[in-house]
Amino acid sequence: MKEVAPTVYIVDDDSGVRSSIRVLMKSVGLPALPFPSAKEFLEAYHPRNPGCLVLDIRMPGMSGLELQQALNERGAVIPVIFITGHGDVPMAVEAMRHGAFDFLQKPFRDQDLIDRIQQAMARDAETRQSLQEHSRIRARIASLTPREQEVLELLTSGKANKMMAQDLGLSQRTVEIHRAHVMEKMGAKSVAQLVRMVMDLEYRGTPPER
């Protein structure tokens, strides 16, 4: 996997708006890639590429909202900042409902856009880091034996060794050995930490296919 630097992706069918944002990004030293249509962006973009997306909400062909949905379906986590015109508030609300990072009305103050982009980039980095963390946890869970996974499940649901032994029909001693293996393989220093790892994972849901 080739690492790509965090990039500001710009999708706007209007060449003036598109390239002016690209130039603005250049003026603040942010790498930017412009695309004239949602389709061209989708063809070129891979969800693992970090950064943020500046997206015109109204476009002929695939609209900004439709692109956002397509990205959601692909499990892309890239934050989306919508650029809207006058009277696009209902669309902006719709976009926010589907997890848009923010929206800006045209014409916007450059500093507002830059601020939003920087916040979005920070959020993206954070998200990607925690996703990486999740996949590490997931990999660790996968390394557990079926018996150890059962122990993990009971352990995180708050059962004591004695009850686990009863549930699993094992001796308390055996359960203790499994439990020690689980803690070690998961890299957890305490049960509390283990619970947090698993809960975080469940809260986040299934990660995108990589």
Added chain:
Amino acid sequence: MPSREIQALLDAAVDAIVMIDHRGTVSAFNRSAERLFGYCADEVVGRNVNMLMPQPWREEHDGYLERYARTGIPHIIGVGRDVEGQRKDGSRFPAFLSVGRVADSDPPRFVGFVRDVTTERLALAGIQAERDHAEIRRREEQDARRLQERLTHVSRMATMGEMAAGIAHELNQPLSAIATYARACERFLESAEPDLPETLSSLAEISLEALRAGEMIRRLRQLVSSQPSERAPTQVNELVRDLSVLMQADARVHRTQIAFDLAPTLPLLQADRAQLQQMVLSLVRNAIEAMSDAGTTGRQVVIRTRRLPDGRIELSVCDNGPGVSAEMVDRLFMPFLTTKASGTGLGLAISQTIAQGHGGTLAYRANEPAGACFHARFNPVEEPV
């Protein structure tokens, strides 16, 4: 009584000739006079000439003679005037009377030439009536044209109003780009090592974007201003292309694609540019709105021009929206009929009037596989062979 020669001369004359003395007593009455008045000379000679006149002249004529005898000031002699004659049967006719005084006669004797001007008058009246009619027609046409102009203007304004969102959006684009470029330039110049090439190219972009906004406004003004109605040989394709910026603006907002399928060569059309543009705009707007209201996906409007086998020019606007329901088809062009919440219901009616005003037609057919298709057909300007 006149001599035989003179009588022959009198009788040969086309005009009626009546001679009288200073009291108005008729002394000669020629053939033409007999034919004109329906009296025999015998019935008139020796009697007062006023028997040949209707009232009030009949009563006043002796007075005229008396006044002339008293003052010597002629009123009719040598001038002639339009009078009325009265025939034996009592009917009247318009006549031109010229009177001369017999030289050196004292008391004076007079000779009158009477010409029936009924036919002339009728002809004149006919001409006048014709003129009046033509004038009325001209005024009616002028009024109709003015009304049409007003209506086209109003409908154009209404269309513009409906398109306002798209136009605002379209103006916002260059403004937004300009603002962003300008701020980028400032940042470049503020930095320790200014990126001059990028700054320069941004400045160039700024002026391009400003021109773009200006062009948009220019086109808008052109369309909104009430242009005088005038016909000139027009390139239909060019007329359509000139609208493209505006239509695209509207289409963008409604996420519709506009495609042009224009015949490469078309004969000229004798047309009122503003009116035809209004027709096209109105049809395109209808298409966009119909699809937008119906939530059609992959909305597309195709504007097509082509030459029909019979030589006519066809301009069509087709969409892939819901089309027109069977019960609406017959009433499509009726004024004030609208399915839109904010429509005037005049768009199609006016468009049809415009097409007909150009000697053409505007009709509907269903589009294949789906949608509506409005096609206007016109006879081109005669091509020189």
